[in-house]
Amino acid sequence: MAVHSFLLNAMTVPVLLQEETKHGNWNFCWGRHCKNADTIITQGATQSNHVRQTAAICSKLDLRCEILLEHRTGSEDPDYLENGNVLLDRLFGANILSVPAGTDMDAAMEETAAEIRKNGGNPYIIPGGGSSPTGALGYVNCAMELVGQANDRSLRIDHLVTATGSAGTQAGLLAGLEGTRSGIPVLGICVNADKETQEGKVFALAEKTAEFLGIPGSIKRESVVANGDYVGPGYGLSTDGMIEAVQLLAREEGILLDPVYSGKGMAGLIDLVRKGKYRKDENIVFLHTGGSAGLFAYRKTFTA
Numbered sequence: 021m022a023v024h025s026f027l028l029n030a031m032t033v034p035v036l037l038q039e040e041t042k043h044g045n046w047n048f049c050w051g052r053h054c055k056n057a058d059t060i061i062t063q064g065a066t067q068s069n070h071v072r073q074t075a076a077i078c079s080k081l082d083l084r085c086e087i088l089l090e091h092r093t094g095s096e097d098p099d100y101l102e103n104g105n106v107l108l109d110r111l112f113g114a115n116i117l118s119v120p121a122g123t124d125m126d127a128a129m130e131e132t133a134a135e136i137r138k139n140g141g142n143p144y145i146i147p148g149g150g151s152s153p154t155g156a157l158g159y160v161n162c163a164m165e166l167v168g169q170a171n172d173r174s175l176r177i178d179h180l181v182t183a184t185g186s187a188g189t190q191a192g193l194l195a196g197l198e199g200t201r202s203g204i205p206v207l208g209i210c211v212n213a214d215k216e217t218q219e220g221k222v223f224a225l226a227e228k229t230a231e232f233l234g235i236p237g238s239i240k241r242e243s244v245v246a247n248g249d250y251v252g253p254g255y256g257l258s259t260d261g262m263i264e265a266v267q268l269l270a271r272e273e274g275i276l277l278d279p280v281y282s283g284k285g286m287a288g289l290i291d292l293v294r295k296g297k298y299r300k301d302e303n304i305v306f307l308h309t310g311g312s313a314g315l316f317a318y319r320k321t322f323t324a
């Protein structure tokens with residue numbers, strides 16, 4: 021089997037559009053409406069990669085960053101609570117508010133925003149995972165780059181496989197692949213939900229993203245496919261398949277996956293290959309979505 025690598029710029033750049041205004045402020049744009057925000061608020065699970073990326077770009081743009089971390093896994097392991105992405109959040113200078121599992125995170129972000137406004141600030145809320153039509157544009161770009169690079173090397177892509185959680189990744193890919201009329205099917209390996217729930221979530225966001233792109237009604241429900249068989253005991257909780265996939269990629273390819281998303285995504289792909297889902301002559305692209313900083317929060321999982 022041939023292994024082809026694509027390095028996709030779109031995935032390494034958060035979709036934050038900014039320009040310096042006449043007044044020297046950052047005119048911060050997220051979504052259709054530009055706002056003169058001075059503070060960004062976002063949320064995620066304790067070891068969220070999205071949150072860490074947001075904290076990084078905020079430090080670059082000199083924006084205050086308020087992050088709300090939901091203690092979703094219940095892990096009391098000090099590495100989970102303070103290492104990995106949390107360490108980086110702190111390094112980037114973000115202000116962290118930790119809240120218990122089950123907190124209404126959108127309401128909690130609104131409360132934080134109200135508090136900041138009361139003190140004269142101008143906050144802007146980015147939804148969890150950046151999974152809004154604007155956030156999904158990062159993966160629309162990614163789809164376009166992927167198709168472009170594959171065309172340049174005359175490589176036919178038969179399947180695209182990736183992890184799917186808050187839905188922005190898969191929704192953006194679907195919209196981008198539809199927009200380029202590539203015909204490449206996408207399989208999302210779920211990291212927290214069952215197949216039906218995930219497909220519903222991805223479809224709703226893919227439709228909105230397509231509308232945002234000016235191609236309304238272009239996403240077919242049947243093109244939204246997720247597999248919920250590899251979640252294991254729950255979001256952020258380890259599975260044997262994930263551990264095997266992370267170790268295999270590290271030892272055979274020198275590639276670091278992450279324990280929560282790409283590790284479970286790759287575990288799904290490995291199992292489906294073993295079960296004969298794909299023909300030997302098919303080209304499968306696994307989209308590595310990053311997140312290796314999360315490995316340091318799972319030290320015991322890999323050293324036990």
Ligand SMILES: Cc1ncc(COP(=O)(O)O)c(C=O)c1O
Pocket residue numbers: 068069070149151183184185186187188189190278281282309310311
């Ligand atoms: C490394 C990594 N891969 C995949 C995903 C899943 O993407 P999405 O939440 O857009 O479905 C995430 C989500 O944060 C992630 O951090």
